[in-house]
Amino acid sequence: MNEWLKTGSLRRKCPSNTSSSQPAQSTFTPIVSISAESSVLNENPATSREQENTTSSTKKRKYDEDYLKIGFTCKEESQYPEPQCVICSEVLANSVMKPSLLRRHLETKHPQYVDKPIDFFVRKKKELDSSKKIMKTVLATNSEYLRASFLVAYKIAKTGKPYNIAEELILPAAKDMVSCVLGDKFSKLLDKIPLSNDTVARRIHEMAHDVEHQLAQRLQNNYYAIQVDESTDISGLPNLLGFIRYVYKNKCEEEFLFCKTLESTTKGEDIFNTINDFIEKHGIDWTKCVGISTDGAKAMTGRISGLISRIKNLAPEVKSVHCALHREALASKKIPDDLKTALSEVVKIINYIKARPLNSRLFALLCRDMGSEHVSLLLHCEVRWLSKGRILARFVELRHEIYIFLKDSDFNLKFRFEDETWLKRVTYLADIFSCLNETNASMQGSTCSVFTVHDKINALIKKIEFWKTCLRSNIFECFPLLHEFITTNALSVDSEMKAEIVLHLSQLSDELKRYFPDIDHAQDGWIRNPFAVTNGSIISSLTIKQQESLIEMSADETLQADFKTMSLIDFWAARQAEYSELSRKAVNFLLPFATTYLCESGFSHLVMIKTKYRNRLDAESELRLKLTKITPKIESLCDKKQAHPSH
Incomplete structure (x- = not known):
């Protein structure tokens, strides 16, 4: 076999x-x-x-x-x-x-x-090729509908509008425009774009998750600084808002980090656990954190259980920063009694008019009849430190209209407008708080650093000393509203009032010096200007090798051109390859936020997004897309989905 x-x-x-x-x-x-x-x-x-x-x-x-x-x-x-x-x-x-x-x-x-015969198979081949083309066209068209859905959702998130605006306004408006320009045949194609309320919500969450993932990748093995603040939204829930600053591709970047709702208390432990959960979830290294900026509340600065003390246990290099804007607001709170009384009476007068709808309407009609530029007063808010300067300036501008409006009323403070001394105090307060507002605004922005804050406050302190000298010489041009008031009405400022203003300026100067101590220029001045370092100087904060590198840098004339055109932190970030140790030391010093202005801006956007009609909304995804500079990878998101046209 x-x-x-x-x-x-x-x-x-x-x-x-x-x-x-x-x-x-x-x-x-x-x-x-x-x-x-x-x-x-x-x-x-x-x-x-x-x-x-x-x-x-x-x-x-x-x-x-x-x-x-x-x-x-x-x-x-x-x-x-x-x-x-x-x-x-x-x-x-x-x-x-x-x-x-x-x-x-x-x-x-x-x-x-x-x-x-072969003719039969040739005909079958043509049918097969035709079906392939049709299938490719259908798939390509469906993918375009999917991409359009993502783009519309992205625009909605950027503007902070409700999700149903796509289905109720954007799609009908787009169909009308296409129908008028191209015809009804093409307008019907827009019906295939998925734009329902739930679909737009999913698109926004997916794009926000993609941006969050990109941010987490950028932060891997990278030094960073964060700022956090807490505020209550329209539904009475406390929201913790966070922003982050880091160096990416040799450039300083500021990004939205998170917006988390605190379910129970707002203690330091609760705030820390919320931040720590986010950091650990994305694999971010706590030891790379070099700065934490807060508003100075007890929950943030508590010595034992505060947020900062808990972060320092995990990040030994972290430096805590009390927001410069809050410190300036605290420094301006100390006012002599007579000036404080005048300020409180101004607030009462404004509330009498502004807080009553009928009075507010009648006052607006009076202002229109008198041809005033503005027809309403501004409300004072202790939380928003810019409000004092604004309400006082508007009050002084409309003082004649207010006096006429209150003349026939039974309001007990209407006779204050006949008191010249009281009006002088009010105009002076409007001048000084407007100056504080200008200083406040100059300390905001991505290029603001501890050196910027120090310069602005020092300039304000020197101006205060100059103003005191001018007052002693009966020169009032440094206070425009007060100078205009006494010049227009042919008045003078007596010695008692000058002494009162000088006292207030002295108190303000002392408080500013207390809240803003001087910087040790001998140790940190090389960061601000590496080309001003002399060869014979010794900087104890640097090693011998680092000082030799600094001397070498100071002699490089090609870098001086970059130093003049770039921001300070971007200049040092760009030196990572050539002067790595000096760059890391300088960047870590400059990374911490000097203020919490980003959080304040973020809360303003949160108020616009989470209204009383959307009080149950989790606004983190919308806030991320609205405030981020990172563009979501829409093409990649579309590739991961099977495209289906809307039915």
């Missing part, structure tokens, strides 16, 4: 590349194994193609035009040409591209078409 099986009539030789040293039995393969293999290839072409591509020794076959006579065309979209049946569209492996195996497919699966 074995001898009969060894006859050559039922065997074919192995491919020529088989080693001749192998046993004789391995040089022959039964034909039945070929049939089994071809059957497997026909039944599972995907597995066969995978095996074909992974086997480097297998011969790669080419397509022949004569294969169309047996019903097969060629699919060349993959790495190797693959035969495709024009009748059932089945794609086989490259190894099956033989006339015998292709004919076997036709005879076994389509026996009724075996004797068909």
